[in-house]
Amino acid sequence: MEAIKSYIEQNQEKFLNELFDFLKIPSVSADSAYQADVQKAADWLVSRFGELNMDRVEVYPTEGHPIVYAEKIIDDNRPTILVYGHYDVQPPDPIELWDSPPFEPVVKDGKIYARGACDDKGQAYMHLKAIEVLNQGGELPCNVKFIVEGEEEIGSDHLEEFVRKYKDMLSADIILVSDTSMIANDVPSITVGLRGLSYVEVEVTGPNRDLHSGVYGGAIDNPINILCEMIASLKDPETGKITVEGFYDKVEELSAEYREEMGRRPFDRAAYLADLDMADTGGEKGYSELERASIRPTLDVNGIWGGYIGEGAKTVLPSKAFAKISMRLVPHQVSDEITDLFVKHFQKIAPSSVKVEVRPHHGGEAAVVSTETPGYKAAAKAMETSFGKTPIPTREGGSIPIVALFQEVLGLDTVLMGFGLDSDAIHSPNEHYGVFNYLKGIETIPLFHKNFAELAK
The missing domain is CATH 3.30.70.360 (Alpha-Beta Plaits)
Known part of the structure; x- marks a missing residue:
């Protein structure tokens, strides 16, 4: 653990500068005017994977934007982690509401401001840096495979075809995704449900x-x-x-016991309203704000x-x-x-x-994942080590359709271990991602690999 922290501290500036280079590429998948930039982002990732001494790095063209695949197979007898992320971003509009240009990343008050900083370039790139950290200690504890796509923000139109066609190549024991959020920097959590x-x-x-x-x-x-x-x-x-x-x-109408358990999640309604500059909330009667935004x-x-x-x-x-x-x-x-x-x-x-x-x-489709799998337990143990607190399982209101797709086609559970915050303004002007969160992800992910290597035996 100390060796991981030391390496991250020594390389913090490098890790940030590399992410900034990634964020400068306006890889907006929804607008054909940015098609060349989306390809540029895919090519940039290929170069970064190449620096990690992967066994194989390839770009798979689709009828839309390309999918980047990489793998490092240490030993066929070891468990395999399949990491999913996306390099495309939302359109930056309305530009006039940004305090700084959306594709010129800046750090203010400990936060990285840029389109894609949290969703999902910052969170996806943590996984490449985690492999770099693990490489410092010798060989990886697990085999690792990566899928990083360029169409998540427009519905992953061609991912299903890719997954079905290359099902054997994508065989693994668990899927790891960082495209979700935590409750707070001092209240770690792991997402177990998506709409x-x-x-x-x-x-x-x-x-x-x-x-x-x-x-x-x-x-x-x-x-x-x-x-x-x-x-x-x-x-x-x-x-x-x-x-x-x-x-x-x-x-499904969830039980009173389940809803009561959800209600134990820390929630400051006054702070919630203040952050949004609103006087009140709205929505379906008979449900709390947290329930309306996750289970309804x-x-x-x-x-x-x-x-x-x-x-x-x-x-x-x-x-x-x-x-x-x-x-x-x-x-x-x-x-x-x-x-x-x-x-x-x-x-x-x-x-x-x-x-x-x-x-x-x-x-x-919506997805709910179990807290009893080796993958979830490996993630919980990793976060407990890095944050000093046991993470809380939560259900989120967002959608990652590939979770259900991976379960159907590959038969694999997904661990949704994200490090963003709900206040990171993803899909909005002034999207940002905490420097703390970015580096904490790079610290925690190697621990997941080590834990999973033990628990999946």
Whole structure:
């Protein structure tokens, strides 16, 4: 343990500078204008893996963005850890809300500010540095394989094909992922549950062209008004429940004992509201903020547009209105089924004055992992050693669809050992990642490898 800490301390500046180089690459997978940068990020990773003396490093092209694969096989009789991460990032918009340029990383108040700092470049790169740390002590305690993809932020469209095609190559004993968060820097935790996702885009069309609001206003339905009314109707204002028919049919009602156990997680509501600069919270009645954000399904508008939004005024009734809508799902809800239910419901509630199209984007299934596996126990022991406290198992509201995919195709459990914080503003302006968290991950991950080598025998 002391040797690990000493090496990290001696190389802290190098570790940070390498991450900064990674963060400077604007690998935005959702925007084709950044395609060359996404490829550049993949190539950058190949070079870094090459410095780790891996047995094999390859880039696998897909119909979208490439997947980087690397492996180091020490002994076929030793357990194998398959590490998953992603090098693509969310779009930085709105740029004007950043305090510093999103692809020019800076450290302020002990935090690294840049798009991808926490999600997931910083957390993925910890695993490469952990291998560097382990290399200082001789050979690795476990065999290790890496998948680092470039499409996580757009639904991992081509990962399933890759995993099924190369199932034998990806054989392992456990999957290790750092793309989640902890409760706090002094309250370590390990994620044991994730929500699924159904993501759609809706289009509402009224007249065949934009119209003068004075000539036609009051005589026809405005598609933006109609879209807003339709969206508003998707939730019951009294209960906060989603009104899509059949939406809750497969939702598991957790026991009072389980919910009581969840309630023991430290939560400062006043600090939560202060951090968000809000006076109150909202959501489904009868559930706490922590429950609403983890064990209950949701429906949210992620973007809405139409008509004139430029400077000044333009008195126009738009022909079309659009919105992007995401639904976070809980175990037993199936993303394709929920998408179908939404499509039918949205078309049903549309008035005859407009035409509606719903375009599904991507989805994924919820996942719950056991705390009784050697992988979880190895992670808990590693965090207890590095943090000096036993980590708390938690369920998160985010989605990592590959967890369910890995279980189905590879038959493997996943350990979700993340080091971010909910306050790291991932997907938002001013995304950041604590220097403490980055270095603590590099300290803890080698301990996981050592523990798993013992517990998986």
